[in-house]
Amino acid sequence: MRLKLVPQKTSWDFFSRAKYTLGLSVLLIIVGFASFMYQGLNYGIDFRGGTTIRTESTTPVDVAAMRAALEPAGLGDISITEVFDPTFPADKNVAMIRIEAQEGDEAVKGATVQAVEDAMRALDPGMTFPFPSVESVGPKVSGELIQTAAIAVVLAILAVLFYIWLRFEWQFALGAVAALVHDVVLTLGVFSELQIKFDLAIIAALLTIVGYSLNDTVVVFDRVRENLRKYNKKDLKDVLNISINETLSRTVMTSVTTLLALISLYILGGDVIRGFVFAMIWGVIVGTYSSVFVASAILLYLGVKRDWSKPDANAGNQFGNVDA
Amino acid sequence: MLQMSLFQKVVIWLTVAVGILLAMPNGFYTTVEKHNDALAFLETGISPNAETSQLTPQELEANRAGWPEFLPSSLVNLGLDLRGGAHLLAEVKVEDVYDDRMDGYWLEIRDILRTERDSIGTIRRQNAPQGELRVTVSDPEGIQQALTLVRSVATPVVSLTGVGSNDIEARAEGNTIIVELSEAERIATNDRTIQQSLEIIRRRVDEVGTREPTIQRQGERRILIQVPGIGSAQELKTLIGTTAKLTFHPVVSRTTNANENPGPRNIIYPSIDPQDAGSFYILEQSPVVTGEELADSQPAFDQNGTPAVTFRFNPGGARKFGIYTAENVGSPFAIVLDEKVISAPVIREAITGGSGQISGNFTVEESTNLAVLLRAGALPAEMTFLEERTIGPELGQDSIDAGKIACIVAFVMVLVFMFLSYGTFGIFANIALILNVGMIFGLLSLIGATLTLPGIAGIVLTIGMAVDANVLIFERIREELKTSKGPARAIELGYEKALSAILDANITTFITAVILFAMGSGPVRGFAITLGFGILTSVFTAIYVTRVIIITWYERKRPKTIEV
Numbered sequence: 001m002r003l004k005l006v007p008q009k010t011s012w013d014f015f016s017r018a019k020y021t022l023g024l025s026v027l028l029i030i031v032g033f034a035s036f037m038y039q040g041l042n043y044g045i046d047f048r049g050g051t052t053i054r055t056e057s058t059t060p061v062d063v064a065a066m067r068a069a070l071e072p073a074g075l076g077d078i079s080i081t082e083v084f085d086p087t088f089p090a091d092k093n094v095a096m097i098r099i100e101a102q103e104g105d106e107a108v109k110g111a112t113v114q115a116v117e118d119a120m121r122a123l124d125p126g127m128t129f130p131f132p133s134v135e136s137v138g139p140k141v142s143g144e145l146i147q148t149a150a151i152a153v154v155l156a157i158l159a160v161l162f163y164i165w166l167r168f169e170w171q172f173a174l175g176a177v178a179a180l181v182h183d184v185v186l187t188l189g190v191f192s193e194l195q196i197k198f199d200l201a202i203i204a205a206l207l208t209i210v211g212y213s214l215n216d217t218v219v220v221f222d223r224v225r226e227n228l229r230k231y232n233k234k235d236l237k238d239v240l241n242i243s244i245n246e247t248l249s250r251t252v253m254t255s256v257t258t259l260l261a262l263i264s265l266y267i268l269g270g271d272v273i274r275g276f277v278f279a280m281i282w283g284v285i286v287g288t289y290s291s292v293f294v295a296s297a298i299l300l301y302l303g304v305k306r307d308w309s310k311p312d313a314n315a316g317n318q319f320g321n322v323d324a
Numbered sequence: 325m326l327q328m329s330l331f332q333k334v335v336i337w338l339t340v341a342v343g344i345l346l347a348m349p350n351g352f353y354t355t356v357e358k359h360n361d362a363l364a365f366l367e368t369g370i371s372p373n374a375e376t377s378q379l380t381p382q383e384l385e386a387n388r389a390g391w392p393e394f395l396p397s398s399l400v401n402l403g404l405d406l407r408g409g410a411h412l413l414a415e416v417k418v419e420d421v422y423d424d425r426m427d428g429y430w431l432e433i434r435d436i437l438r439t440e441r442d443s444i445g446t447i448r449r450q451n452a453p454q455g456e457l458r459v460t461v462s463d464p465e466g467i468q469q470a471l472t473l474v475r476s477v478a479t480p481v482v483s484l485t486g487v488g489s490n491d492i493e494a495r496a497e498g499n500t501i502i503v504e505l506s507e508a509e510r511i512a513t514n515d516r517t518i519q520q521s522l523e524i525i526r527r528r529v530d531e532v533g534t535r536e537p538t539i540q541r542q543g544e545r546r547i548l549i550q551v552p553g554i555g556s557a558q559e560l561k562t563l564i565g566t567t568a569k570l571t572f573h574p575v576v577s578r579t580t581n582a583n584e585n586p587g588p589r590n591i592i593y594p595s596i597d598p599q600d601a602g603s604f605y606i607l608e609q610s611p612v613v614t615g616e617e618l619a620d621s622q623p624a625f626d627q628n629g630t631p632a633v634t635f636r637f638n639p640g641g642a643r644k645f646g647i648y649t650a651e652n653v654g655s656p657f658a659i660v661l662d663e664k665v666i667s668a669p670v671i672r673e674a675i676t677g678g679s680g681q682i683s684g685n686f687t688v689e690e691s692t693n694l695a696v697l698l699r700a701g702a703l704p705a706e707m708t709f710l711e712e713r714t715i716g717p718e719l720g721q722d723s724i725d726a727g728k729i730a731c732i733v734a735f736v737m738v739l740v741f742m743f744l745s746y747g748t749f750g751i752f753a754n755i756a757l758i759l760n761v762g763m764i765f766g767l768l769s770l771i772g773a774t775l776t777l778p779g780i781a782g783i784v785l786t787i788g789m790a791v792d793a794n795v796l797i798f799e800r801i802r803e804e805l806k807t808s809k810g811p812a813r814a815i816e817l818g819y820e821k822a823l824s825a826i827l828d829a830n831i832t833t834f835i836t837a838v839i840l841f842a843m844g845s846g847p848v849r850g851f852a853i854t855l856g857f858g859i860l861t862s863v864f865t866a867i868y869v870t871r872v873i874i875i876t877w878y879e880r881k882r883p884k885t886i887e888v
Contacts, residue, residue, distance in 0.1 A: 002887070003744035054719070087726055106708050110558050130556050132719040138710040141413060152843035156836045163835060167828055201778050204848045207840050208785065208855065211833035215789070218832055219796065222825035250799040254792040257741060261734035261788030265781060268733055270726035272405075272719075273777055280785065 005256060006249040014244050014292055015237055015300060021293040025182055032189020041192045044199030047146040049101030049139035051108045053116055054083075054094065058126040061095045069123040073115040076100045085271040094271070101139045108136035149203040153184065156210050164214075168221055171302040176217045179295035183213045183286045190282055201276040209283030212258070216251060216291035223247050224296070228304065236304060240296050255288045328875050336868045340759050343861070346396050346766035356399055359391035398769040401536065402552075403776035403850055406724050408717030409552035410560045413710045416521050416545050418514040420705035422455035422505055425513065429492060429503060430457055432477050437461070437470060444470045449589075450500065457503040464499040471496050474503060481508040514545060520704045522547060525564045527700035532563065546710070557712040567662050567706060568697035570615030570635075572645070573607035575656040575668055580604065593658070595665045598685050605658050605665045612648045612657070614702075617641025621698035623691040624681065631691035632683040635698060642678025650674035661694075727780035734784050735761075742791055746798050749888050752873045753794040756865040760790050763861040764854060773857075776850030786858030793830070793866030796822040802888045811886040812878065819871060826863065834859045 045052050055061075061082040070078055076099065083094040097116060102108065113134055120127050137145070157180055165173040187209060191198050223243040231239055259281065266277045349356040361376040362384045379387070391397060404411055430449055437447045437459070444466030452458040461470050471494055478490035491509040495502055505513060518541055529537045529551060538550040554560050576590055586592040586606045595603045619638040626632040637645055648657075649671050658668040659682055666684040686694065738757065742750040764783060768775060801818030809817070837859065840852035 002747060003741075005745075106710070108709075108712060110561065113558065128716075128718075130714070130716065132716040133714060134557065135713040135715075136557075136711065138708075140415075141710045148843055152839055155843070156839045159835050159839060160832050163832055200844075200848055201851075204778055204840060204844065204851045207836045208851075211836035211855075212789070214832040214836075215792070215829040218828045219825045222828055226821075246803065247799075249802075250792075250795050253745065253795045253799070254789065257738050257791050257795075258785070258788030260737040260741060261784050264733040264737060265730040265784045268726060268730040269781070269784075270723055272723055273781055276778060276781060280781075 004249075005252045010245045010248055011241070012245060012248075013241055015241065015297065018293075018297050018300070022297050025290070025294055028189070029182060029185050032186050032193070035192045036185075036188050039192050039195070041188065041198040042195040043146075044197045045098070045101075045135060045137045045142065046200040047142050047149075047198065049137050049142040051099040051101075051112065051134065051136040053097040053099075053113070053131050054133040055097065055120060056128040056132050057093045057095075057124050058091045059093065059124055061093045063095070065123060066095065066097070066120070069119045070097070070116065073119055075112060075115065076102075083271050085274075087268060087270055101137075101142070106138055108134075108138075145200060149200065152203065153206055153210070156207050157181070157184075160210070160214055164218070164221075168225060169304060171299055171304050172221050172225075174302060175295040175298040176214060176221070178298045179217050179287075179290040180210050180213055182290045182294050183209050183283060186286050187279060187283055191279070196275050196278065199275070201273065202279050205276050205279035205283065208280055209287055212280075212284055213287030213290060216254075216288055217295045219250065220244055220247050220291055220296060221299075224299070237300055240300055244292055244296060251288060251291070255284055258284050327879075328872065333872050333876075336872050339864070340763065340869060343763035343766035344759065346398065346769050347762045347764075348395065349391070349397050350400055350765050350769060352391065353399065355390045356397050358387040360397055360399070362387035363397075396769070398772060400765060400768045401772060401774040402720075402724075403774045403779065404550055404552060404713070404720075405715050405777045406720045406775065406780075407552045408715050408720040409550065410554045410557040410715075411711070411713040412549045412557055412560055412564075413542070413712070414547045414549065414564075414707040415710050416518055416547065417706045417708065418517045418545050419454055421513055421517045422510075425505060426452075426455070426457040426503070429477065430459075433457070433459060433474055433503070436473050436477060440466070440469065440473060452502075455504060459501045459503070460499050461501070462499075467496050467499055467501070471501055474501055481506065481512060517704045518545060518547070521707070524701050524703050525549060528564055528696060529560075531696045531700060547707075553717070555714075557709075557714040561709060561712070563693070563696075564703075565707060565709065566697055567703045568615065568694075568700075569662055569702040570618070570698060571611035571660045572613045573609075573611050573658045573660055574648075574652070575658050576606040576608060578603055578605055578668075593660060593663055593665050595668070596684070597665070597667050600668075605668055607658050607660070607665075611660070613637065613641045613645050615698055616701065617644070618698055618701075619678075621695045623688070623695045626681060626683045628683075630683065631686040631688045632681050633686070633691050633695050633698065634679065634681045636679040639678070642676075645678060645680075646674060646676040650676070723777050723780075727777065727784075731780065731784055731787070734787050738787055738791060742794075746888060748877075749798055749801075749874070752870050752877070753791055753798070753866075755873060756794065756870045757787065757790055759869060760858075760861050760865045761787065763865070764857050767857045767861065768854070773853050774850055775854070778848060778851035779854045782851045782854030782858060786855065786862060789833075790858060790862035790865070793822075793826045793862060794870055796826055796829075797866065797870070798888050805886070805888065811883060814886075815874060815878065819867070823867070826866065830859050830863050 063080045063082060066080050067078065078100075079098045081096050081098075083096055085094070088094065099112065099116075102112070117129060117131070121129065157177060160180065161173050161177045164176050184206060187206060190196075191202065220243060223246055224240060227239045227243050227246075231242065234242075262277055262281045262284065266274060266281060269277060362379070365376050366384060366388060376384075434447065434449075437444060443463070444461045445463030446461075447470075448460050448462075450458040450460055459474075461467060474494045478492045478494075481489050481491050489506050489508040491506060493504050493506045522539060522541060525547065526539050529539060529549070532554070536552060538548065540548050542548045549560065549564065551560055576586070579592075580603055582592070582594065582604055584592060584604070584606070589609050590606055591609045592604050592606050595601070595605060617637050617640055619636045619641075621633055621635045624632050624634045653671050653673060656668045656670045659666045666682055739754045742753050742757075744750070746753065761783065764786065767773075797818050800822040801814050804814035804817045804821075805811070834856060837852050837856035841849055841856065844852055
């Protein structure tokens with residue numbers, strides 16, 4: 001007996017409610033984008049400059065007392081958050097102190113970290129010194145980092161657009177890229193809505209989402225291309241439905257195995273990479289959804305050239321049949 | 325038909341075996357690491373780190389024997405976020421060097437202009453903005469001639485980009501001649517400054533004896549320094565951020581007024597000797613000797629038993645120092661470190677041996693550090709630190725432990741899930757998955773890649789995604805079985821038809837991994853590497869390894885029907 005997440009044979013119509021699903025996607029994109037524009041991302045020091053200090057103590061974190069202890073040092077805007085993690089033992093209490101970027105190019109003045117250490121030593125001798133981690137980025141570098149990151153995401157999308165155009169047809173490429181943009185915007189939206197710290201690692205997660213979402217989309221498209229030749233009398237809508245149904249079992253299998261791995265990392269992997277893993281979990285869910293309900297739906301609206309009478313017209317261009 | 329030549333099978337299994345063999349040392353990380361350190365120490369005589377240098381010969385030998393010679397011994401490097409250590413991004417103020425260069429040109433220009441004193445009158449160097457040399461001539465009529473003379477000092481720049489241009493550019497404004505470095509010379513000078521800084525930072529970090537520091541140039545004027553195992557970025561900053569420019573100047577006078585006018589071509593520096601607190605020294609700007617002429621420096625104790633630093637000049641420096649001290653017995657000279665007077669002793673007798681001792685108000689640690697800095701040489705220019713990160717070793721270890729547990733749990737869950745879904749074929753995919761992770765580590769070790777925390781996430785992600793190719797194939801075989809062509813044909817078609825989807829899907833993901841690698845830095849790059857390798861190995865194991873397993877199984881069993 002096999003475990004089957006999807007029935008052996010399905011023939012669901014994925015486009016019967018295309019208006020609603022596409023509408024939902026558009027709505028979510030607008031909400032995500034609006035949140036991104038108005039609320040903005042909670043940039044980490046990688047992108048905003050400043051200093052974060054991780055403290056660890058045997059006694060419980062008292063944010064108010066810490067803030068009061070740091071007040072006399074006059075370090076400007078300070079935010080202190082307690083870090084919770086299921087993997088921490090009871091006597092491990094972790095907090096993050098974040099100090100705004102200072103004047104000039106310099107990342108941090110040595111005196112600043114020293115001042116924080118002195119204040120903390122006086123407040124709570126049970127703390128671990130030197131601090132488990134101190135990270136500091138100057139305003140000059142943080143500006144460059146955000147620029148590079150944005151370029152990386154755009155480049156990745158363009159490169160993929162080009163590859164799919166080469167292997168399929170331009171309609172496929174547009175559909176795939178629409179799905180990608182959809183996934184990226186929704187991920188940014190979630191990060192700005194929930195105010196999760198957005199740092200360099202999240203950019204890596206974002207690009208992985210781009211890769212994963214594409215992976216899914218390409219598998220569906222590959223089947224569409226094959227079925228377009230096989231069922232050359234059928235409606236494009238039927239062909240798309242057949243293709244999605246045929247690949248559905250695989251789509252679900254892969255998403256589940258990936259999610260299994262990611263969820264274990266989310267729960268057990270420690271707090272340092274939790275934001276990063278969260279982005280990827282979200283991306284896998286959104287990416288799977290978008291390859292069916294965005295990429296394929298857009299392909300349906302754009303239509304595909306179905307003139308199979310000419311032998312060379314069956315896959316867009318000469319790269320379409322390359323099997324390597 | 326469903327078959328594969330023996331040769332193909334051998335090649336596939338051999339590739340897998342090599343991958344696993346390369347990965348194996350990582351399973352015995354500490355043993356292999358000790359073996360490598362001991363081996364490096366025994367072979368080169370240079371200790372790779374402080375720990376190793378303290379071992380007895382027997383212990384070294386035991387460490388070396390801990391791992392057999394014939395096995396591969398390359399390890400995956402652990403990134404700073406896993407091992408703990410300090411990371412600094414420094415920007416070198418390359419402009420600092422321009423003034424030194426101008427001082428050099430001034431001597432040359434002065435000499436050549438003096439020969440024509442009759443037609444251009446007397447010359448005088450004026451104060452100038454950074455990077456400029458301003459010289460006035462008393463006879464305005466002679467300015468053109470002076471300009472021609474100054475220009476004759478210029479020499480062509482030897483560099484790839486600066487063909488056809490000279491090293492300095494001169495122009496006249498009234499009776500002042502303004503000299504600047506040319507664009508090409510600036511670029512060449514900046515380049516040299518960075519190279520020198522790199523070299524000196526490397527020497528200073530090596531003196532501390534830490535494991536595998538990364539010191540590399542980034543962009544035009546930046547240097548990235550990563551030192552595993554060091555306590556904090558602050559510590560690293562004091563080590564490499566100090567310019568350590570040591571100079572010996574003749575003393576003009578001593579004062580308590582910091583704003584006193586030192587007079588032309590003199591400078592005023594504060595004293596840092598506590599017994600001499602609040603006083604300032606007016607010194608001649610040109611030093612007698614500089615730290616560049618030092619041959620050696622060691623921490624020591626002076627006759628009173630307080631920490632001091634001894635130094636020894638090279639022959640050139642020793643001669644200059646000897647001549648100067650012989651001529652100036654009875655007058656004070658100042659020992660200046662980074663524009664602060666450490667002490668200003670009176671010369672009691674000529675110092676001809678070329679060695680001496682600096683006593684200041686040092687702690688033992690300070691005198692040791694100063695000796696290190698003096699030995700390594702002064703930085704050509706000041707640095708600002710744009711980015712600094714310290715990760716404690718415990719936090720790194722926590723991340724490794726958490727990552728390990730997460731990896732194992734993810735692994736087990738995926739293995740169980742695959743078995744439940746595909747039965748026997750699921751086991752085949754699982755074998756491939758296990759080999760796959762082994763091969764990722766093999767590849768990482770082979771190129772000496774660095775494993776970071778996001779890198780571990782990349783491996784976990786790969787565990788999840790690697791089965792994708794197999795899922796594609798198995799699902800396809802299921803479909804082909806429905807059209808009842810017999811098991812052998814179905815398996816063959818399954819592989820054949822799934823191939824284009826597998827390749828397209830993985831190439832697109834690979835493209836993003838490459839872009840991540842090219843654009844990212846540090847931990848992000850570590851993620852890109854494991855993701856990229858994961859794609860390569862997972863495609864290999866899915867297409868070849870599972871196929872070999874399935875074919876071998878099929879040839880043995882010859883099943884009439886198969887259930888996937």
